[in-house]
Amino acid sequence: MASHALKYPPQPGNPLDILFELSSEEWLIRRKGFRKWPKFIQVNETLMTIGNGYLNIRGSLEELPPGHSGGMYLAGIYDKSESDVEELVKCPMWTDVSVWHEGDKFCLSCGAPIAHEQILDMKKGILHRKTTFKNEQGRILTLQTSKMAFMHDPHRGYMRVIVTPKNFSGQIRVLSGLNGEVFNRGYFPREMYKHLQLERIEHGRNFMYLEMKTREQGIRISEAASWKMISDVGRMLQWEPRIYGEKFASEITIEASRGQSYSFEKLVVVLTSREYPEGPMIKETIGQLKGYVRAGPGPEIERHLAAWSKLWEQADVRIDGDETAQNALRYNIYQLLINGPVRPTGVGAKFLSSEGYMGHVFWDTEIFLLPFYIHNFPPVARNMLMYRYNTLPGAFRNAEKMGYLGAKYAWESATTGQDVTPRFASKLEKTIRLIYTGMEEDHIVSDVIYGVERYFRVTGDEDFLLHYGLEMVFLTARFWASRVVKNGELYEILTVIGPDEFHEHVDNNAYTNFLVKWHLRLAAMLYKYIGKTNPAVLEEVEAKTLLADDEPDHWLDVSRRLKFTQNPETKLIEQFDGYFSLKDYVIRYRDRTGQPVLPLGVNYKNIGRTQLIKQADVLLMMLLFPHAFSAEEKQANYTYYEQRTLHKSSLSHCTHAMMGLAVSERVNAYRYFMKTALFDLENLHNNTELGIHAASVGGTWQTVIHGFAGLTLKSDRIVLNPWLPKKWECLSFRVKWRERLVHLDITHVEVSIRIDAEEDINLPCTLNGKTTKISSNETHRLSYCPTR
Numbered sequence: 001m002a003s004h005a006l007k008y009p010p011q012p013g014n015p016l017d018i019l020f021e022l023s024s025e026e027w028l029i030r031r032k033g034f035r036k037w038p039k040f041i042q043v044n045e046t047l048m049t050i051g052n053g054y055l056n057i058r059g060s061l062e063e064l065p066p067g068h069s070g071g072m073y074l075a076g077i078y079d080k081s082e083s084d085v086e087e088l089v090k091c092p093m094w095t096d097v098s099v100w101h102e103g104d105k106f107c108l109s110c111g112a113p114i115a116h117e118q119i120l121d122m123k124k125g126i127l128h129r130k131t132t133f134k135n136e137q138g139r140i141l142t143l144q145t146s147k148m149a150f151m152h153d154p155h156r157g158y159m160r161v162i163v164t165p166k167n168f169s170g171q172i173r174v175l176s177g178l179n180g181e182v183f184n185r186g187y188f189p190r191e192m193y194k195h196l197q198l199e200r201i202e203h204g205r206n207f208m209y210l211e212m213k214t215r216e217q218g219i220r221i222s223e224a225a226s227w228k229m230i231s232d233v234g235r236m237l238q239w240e241p242r243i244y245g246e247k248f249a250s251e252i253t254i255e256a257s258r259g260q261s262y263s264f265e266k267l268v269v270v271l272t273s274r275e276y277p278e279g280p281m282i283k284e285t286i287g288q289l290k291g292y293v294r295a296g297p298g299p300e301i302e303r304h305l306a307a308w309s310k311l312w313e314q315a316d317v318r319i320d321g322d323e324t325a326q327n328a329l330r331y332n333i334y335q336l337l338i339n340g341p342v343r344p345t346g347v348g349a350k351f352l353s354s355e356g357y358m359g360h361v362f363w364d365t366e367i368f369l370l371p372f373y374i375h376n377f378p379p380v381a382r383n384m385l386m387y388r389y390n391t392l393p394g395a396f397r398n399a400e401k402m403g404y405l406g407a408k409y410a411w412e413s414a415t416t417g418q419d420v421t422p423r424f425a426s427k428l429e430k431t432i433r434l435i436y437t438g439m440e441e442d443h444i445v446s447d448v449i450y451g452v453e454r455y456f457r458v459t460g461d462e463d464f465l466l467h468y469g470l471e472m473v474f475l476t477a478r479f480w481a482s483r484v485v486k487n488g489e490l491y492e493i494l495t496v497i498g499p500d501e502f503h504e505h506v507d508n509n510a511y512t513n514f515l516v517k518w519h520l521r522l523a524a525m526l527y528k529y530i531g532k533t534n535p536a537v538l539e540e541v542e543a544k545t546l547l548a549d550d551e552p553d554h555w556l557d558v559s560r561r562l563k564f565t566q567n568p569e570t571k572l573i574e575q576f577d578g579y580f581s582l583k584d585y586v587i588r589y590r591d592r593t594g595q596p597v598l599p600l601g602v603n604y605k606n607i608g609r610t611q612l613i614k615q616a617d618v619l620l621m622m623l624l625f626p627h628a629f630s631a632e633e634k635q636a637n638y639t640y641y642e643q644r645t646l647h648k649s650s651l652s653h654c655t656h657a658m659m660g661l662a663v664s665e666r667v668n669a670y671r672y673f674m675k676t677a678l679f680d681l682e683n684l685h686n687n688t689e690l691g692i693h694a695a696s697v698g699g700t701w702q703t704v705i706h707g708f709a710g711l712t713l714k715s716d717r718i719v720l721n722p723w724l725p726k727k728w729e730c731l732s733f734r735v736k737w738r739e740r741l742v743h744l745d746i747t748h749v750e751v752s753i754r755i756d757a758e759e760d761i762n763l764p765c766t767l768n769g770k771t772t773k774i775s776s777n778e779t780h781r782l783s784y785c786p787t788r
Contacts (some may be wrong), residue, residue, distance in 0.1 A: 088359020
């Protein structure tokens with residue numbers, strides 16, 4: 001297929017042209033060519049998702065070819081309807097466009113295009129598309145589009161369309177509208193669920209309006225749009241509304257000349273009754289659209305670009321000398337930027353890129369995603385944690401339903417925090433099975449608290465800790481105190497699933513038990529500390545949680561005596577009781593993508609009777625608590641478990657990359673890093689069409705910052721232990737630390753550090769074990785030799 005540069009034909013007097021110029025190549029994701037295979041179409045839709053954390057839109061082709069899975073998703077909009085559980089709702093789409101000539105539609109499914117390319121400009125948050133069609137009559141037409149969800153105003157969007165007939169003249173019809181005919185795909189093949197019912201359609205010469213309502217929760221979603229021709233050339237013959245059930249469009253007919261380009265634009269406003277619960281939605285939505293139209297798109301686009309520039313100024317991480325790693329890293333950061341919640345909502349395991357995993361919120365949020373926002377955008381991190389605070393009532397019901405006290409965060413969470421884990425799933429060997437994670441994968445409870453502690457340690461946000469965090473810590477500690485079972489002198493946690501997930505109904509999973517020991521100790525220490533420093537606050541929390549005086553002492557006792565098994569000679573930590581007694585296999589072969597191959601004699605039906613594991617479990621525990629384990633212990637467990645991990649989850653590679661660096665397995669570390677960085681871009685698990693793997697995205701950033709840079713932000717100091725791959729000439733980034741901005745440039749021999757602060761202070765920086773006092777607002781250059 002021929003390549004063609006994506007440049008707009010000049011539009012005389014159009015000041016917007018310069019705003020749409022492509023950024024340099026390092027900021028672009030290109031997808032060239034087209035195949036009619038649905039999987040190919042849907043993978044591209046996932047990868048080309050645009051958004052702003054309030055609404056995200058899959059990168060669908062505007063004519064919606066057969067096999068597409070286009071959709072727009074709004075953060076926190078869930079519904080159940082006839083689905084088994086609540087799920088993220090696919091919302092009405094506004095990016096549809098179709099072009100017609102003499103009754104024939106120009107579309108990619110109607111024949112092989114002469115050329116086709118989509119380009120995601122990550123620096124500007126704009127998705128471009130350029131396609132040259134040739135229909136069965138031999139007529140050639142080029143369609144170009146650019147669309148964006150504004151970053152500065154999450155309720156607004158914009159799309160620009162340019163149509164160029166290449167070898168013919170005549171009447172061309174260009175349609176675009178609002179599409180309420182949307183369905184969620186079900187959990188099983190060929191299932192479709194409809195969560196929206198039509199409330200209102202209005203249209204006029206200069207606007208179109210669609211209002212729909214979720215069937216169970218009654219959340220109203222309103223969209224208003226203006227669709228018009230903006231070219232000075234050409235003659236518009238007719239405007240006409242077209243209504244097709246729950247979707248409708250404005251059709252513009254023009255008299256087109258061969259070789260001439262014609263431009264159209266669409267301005268969109270999207271609101272919900274969550275933001276505007278009172279009064280008619282149409283009044284507010286149309287009112288905002290009128291203001292948008294009066295001002296024109298230019299100022300809005302400029303504000304959008306300025307907002308993106310500000311985001312990248314903070315979040316960009318530069319890798320000099322490795323173009324592939326740089327481009328992939330930026331793509332992962334881009335995904336984090338377009339999915340940071342603008343209000344207290346959860347972040348799903350597939351972000352807002354699809355309804356994969358039903359849009360549910362898992363432990364991925366606190367363990368893999370939250371660190372990026374803590375270190376770059378603390379208010380966004382607080383939104384994520386406030387979602388957990390606001391869902392405490394649901395966590396209470398989860399614990400009560402299971403016969404426990406306190407608050408049990410759901411393994412899969414949606415609107416209320418009550419567990420919405422589906423009852424059935426399709427297994428890897430294509431059979432249907434019961435799902436036990438909602439009942440047994442309880443480590444999520446302490447994963448959330450790990451996020452709370454990390455947020456406070458890095459940001460110093462006392463308001464959150466005192467008014468929200470304490471309540472979360474204490475109520476979840478109460479859950480664990482009721483969940484443990486006393487066996488002689490020890491406490492145990494029975495019938496759980498650890499992060500591995502291949503092994504169900506196990507006792508004393510090491511990851512779970514170690515995290516709970518830490519959690520209960522933290523709760524007891526906070527109780528004592530806040531009692532001394534803020535007794536009035538503690539009294540309020542005690543009254544609110546009905547905390548008994550003897551509970552903190554009991555938490556500490558359980559923490560000290562909770563079972564944790566480690567061989568003192570081999571240093572190996574047993575993943576759960578009886579793990580070392582299972583049949584042992586070592587992975588010896590990998591496929592062409594580098595993925596481990598199941599040993600002979602093993603299949604997914606009997607894998608639970610072997611020591612083979614799905615993803616990092618013991619190693620993740622060591623990664624989260626690096627100072628709790630010696631170098632010898634880390635090396636022994638990395639060597640053992642790395643040979644038995646199948647990496648059947650996107651969460652696994654980043655953990656092995658960071659642990660590889662911790663034990664000086666540098667070749668392995670870089671290999672695992674590139675796998676996690678390219679996980680979706682190269683569709684490594686052959687399922688990117690189902691949505692972005694959010695945990696892998698967050699893990700990519702963590703591997704660079706906490707792995708290669710070796711950065712740890714403690715409450716009182718900065719700790720660095722860097723090691724860079726050979727071809728990385730310099731690694732540069734910035735992070736926020738307790739209202740200070742830390743700039744870092746790391747080479748193979750030197751670290752340049754600057755701490756911007758309002759006050760002049762000296763702060764300790766420990767580089768490879770050597771501590772130096774760093775004065776704020778000055779650049780310091782420190783030499784080092786890698787110790788890993």
